[in-house]
Amino acid sequence: MEVVLLVAVTVLLGGIVVLLSLWGRKAKQGSESETSGEKANGHAVPEKQTTKKQKPQKPRKEKTQPHTFSHPLLASALKAHSGGITCLDFSSNGKYLASCSDDRTVRIWSTKDFLEKEHRCMRANVELDHATHVRFSPDCRSFIVFLANGDTIRLFKMTKKDDAFIFSATGEDFPKRHKSTIINIGIAETGKFIMTASSDTIILIWNRKGDVLATINTNQVANAYASVSPCGRFVASCGFTPDVKVWEVCFNKTGEFREVCRAFELKGHSAGVCGFAFSNDSSRMATVSKDGTWKLWNTDVEYKKQQDPYLLFTGKWSGKEPCRIALSPDGRVVAIASICDITVYNAQTGEIEEEFKSVHGNVISDLAFDINNRFLVSTGDRVVRVFHNSAGYRAAIADMKDMLKKATTKGTKDRLQKQIMDAQKALDAVYKHKD
CATH class of the missing domain: 1.20.5 (Single alpha-helices involved in coiled-coils or other helix-helix interfaces)
Known part of the structure; x- marks a missing residue:
């Protein structure tokens, strides 16, 4: 029994010695660690610092800076839209400019304020949709838009409320009839018909009640552009083929629709025509083509006697698609927008009169002269830029x-x-x- 007790005491003492030995080693290692953590300046720094694991920060989104542009011939910049502007249109009396945007509004600007510091405008809201195209009616007191989501026409009229004029939607939207994307709309100056053109080969002629009067198949593989002439008699289109086709929309003496018949064609380009424009009296047309040329035509012809339009001038341009062309109301100046740049030509000599580079932050979506030949307007972002038509004054003086x-x-x-x-x-x- 005594032997057993002696063995137990011996084992217990041995365990205590082992524990003391291990504790001494750990204390020594801790002292060495602290010594090795000392820096030359005498301050002890832990070898490892325990810090909370931080979540990786998301990169900050930089705000898109508005596109800036300046030029000595820039008359003004119209700023009110909060979204991209898709289309512009001058009223036939020259008093107003309409602009529509994907911000679900249409703005009506007063042209007499173009040279002022403040630019007044009226706003029309496009409920639950936005407009891709806008066109004034002949009376300049109403306009139509094409709805992006609804794929149809909506009419807005001006009314007076509390001594102020407002534009509001009236009547029902037109029925949806096109199967492809709309490339343009128009109203005849006579008020007798409305045109819509899609990117396939279809042009529809409507009355103002929303009834389809006629369907035109352009047979141009794909429509690139179409419009109603300023005189209100013709509808023209261009596309994949190297020509421009023009139809007359005919009515009888009582104002009832009769037919759409082929009037004439503009033939002379060697590649597809990108766009065209009329002069104010429809006696001139300008075309621009993928073949690197633009052409000016005399369209004041007796087409019913088989007389063809004749070419007045061929000019060269070195721009790229997408492009747009505008012809001044008096037919003396041609302006071509290529992506974000604009080049202005003398229509009789073909000489470059002005060049405007990087006018907008995005591709130029519309380009037009006012009916008084004073201004050239463009858009391609949230701003409408208004230029003095100096080339027009010089050409008029020379003529x-x-x-x-x-x-x-x-x-x-x-x-x-x-x-x-x-x-x-x-x-x-x-x-x-x-x-």
Whole structure:
């Protein structure tokens, strides 16, 4: 029994010795660790610092900076839309400019404010949708839009409320009839019909009640552009083929629709036509093609007697698609937008008059002259940029000086001299603003 107790005491003492030995080693290691953690400046720094694991920070999204553009001939920039502007249209009386945007609004601007610091506009809300195209009616007190989601036409009219004019939707939307994307819409200046054109080969002619009067198959593989002539008689289209086709929309003496018949064609390009534009009296047309040329045509012909339009001038352009073309109302100036740039040409000589680079932050979606030849407007982002038409004044002065040399009567000479003086005065005012 005593032997057993002795063995137990011996084992217990041995365990205590082992524990003390292990504890001493750990204490020594801790002392060495602290010593090795000392820096040269005498401050002890732990070998490892225990910190909470931080979540990786998400990269901050940089705000998209608005596109900036300046040019001596820039008359003004119209800013009110919060989304991209898709289409522009001047009223036939020259008093208003309409712009529609994917911000679900249409803005109506007063053209007399273009040179002012403040630019007034009226707003029309497009409920539960947004407009891709806008066109004024002949009375300038209403307009139509094409709805992006609804794929149809909606009419807005101006009404007076609390001594203020407002635009609001009226009547029912037109029925959906197109199967492809709409590329343009238009209203005849006569008020007799509305046109819609899609990217396949279809153009529809409607009355203002929303009934389809006629369907035109352009047979151009794919439509690139279509529009109603300013005189309200014709509908024209271009596309994959190297020509422009023009139809007359005919009505009888009582104003009832009769038929759509082929009027004439513009033939001369060697590749597909990207776009075209009419002069204000529809006597001139300008075309731009993938073949690297633009052409000016005399369309004041007796097509019912089989007389074809004839080519007035062919100019070269080195731009890229997508592109748009605009012809000044008097037919003296051609403007071509290529992606984000605009080039202005003299329509008679083909000389480049002005070049505007990187006008908008996105591809230029619309380009147009006002009916008084004073301004060229463009859009391709949230801003409408208004340029002085200096090329138009110079071309008009040159033309009238040539006419003055040929004038034979005192009355004609006096009239031309007065017009030259007025045009020169307007041009001087532009360059005064430019300086």
